[in-house]
Amino acid sequence: MPNSISIEKINHQRRLGAEVHLQPLVPFSDPENYAKKAEIIGKERADQGAFFTNQFENGANFNAHYNGTGPEIWVQTKGKIDGFVTSAGTGGTISGISACLKNLNPKIQTYLVDPRGSVLYSYVTTGKCEVGINSGNAPVMEGIGIARITANMSKAKLNGAFTSGDQEAVDMAYHLLKQDGIYVGPSAALNVTGAVKLARKMGPGHTIVTICVTVEIGMSPSFTMIIGSLKTISLPLLVQQTTSL
Secondary structure, three states, X not given: OEOOOOHHHHHHHHHOOOOOOOEOOOOOOOOOOHHHHHHHHHHHOHHXXXXXXXXXXXXXXXXXXXXXXXXXXXXHOOOOOOEEEEOOOOOHHHHHHHHHHHHHOOOOEEEEEEEOOOOHHHHHHHOOOOHHHHOOOOOOOOOOOOOOOOOOHHHOOOOEEEEEOHHHHHHHHHHHHHHHOOOEOHHHHHHHHHHXXXXXXXXXXXXXXXXXXXXXXXXXXXXXXXXXXXXXXXXXXXXXXXXXX
16 A cells, blocks of 8 residues: 555554555556555465455456446436546546446436546546646545556546545535535545536536445544645634634
């Protein structure tokens, strides 16, 4: 895992029995990159039954969402869905679901919401991977946004993309907690900001779907400290009140 990952997520993996290797946050081409390191360990321990899942390039990622999550959304909405939007990391979720929904109904609008510093917004809107179009500091969202196009992401069927900054995600995370009792982290909150953007674009009377993973580590103390230390992000009033107690 990248050594920038929150301690809660690291400890969660250890509690599940994983041997965690923390790697520096370096480009994918660097042999010390966490994905490259995982591949090396997988090969070294192949005789022990280990294997490298390669979730960025492995087509099983796409297939799981094309055959599983996509149909689940279609069934639960009874086919009455007008738009779908989510962020992307490996690209498996957005590609599998968008391809599935487009196959079921080509009129469904499928969109990406991308954090600052990622090339995916540029890729979807211009066909080029230019980070300058969606520039900014490294986002506080973990696991989404990427600097390359994976095999899974290349299969996505999208109508367009939105970009959203850290402040929007942080504000949405605490809005969901306060107004709806939904406890999510910044990446899921970013998805909801994307859903709001798509709803505003399509107008009233449309059903918009996104992905929200609610976890106990979503808005951890470390997350609060991270956003509180960034000068470009203001801490929501709700947090200022609770952290002063």
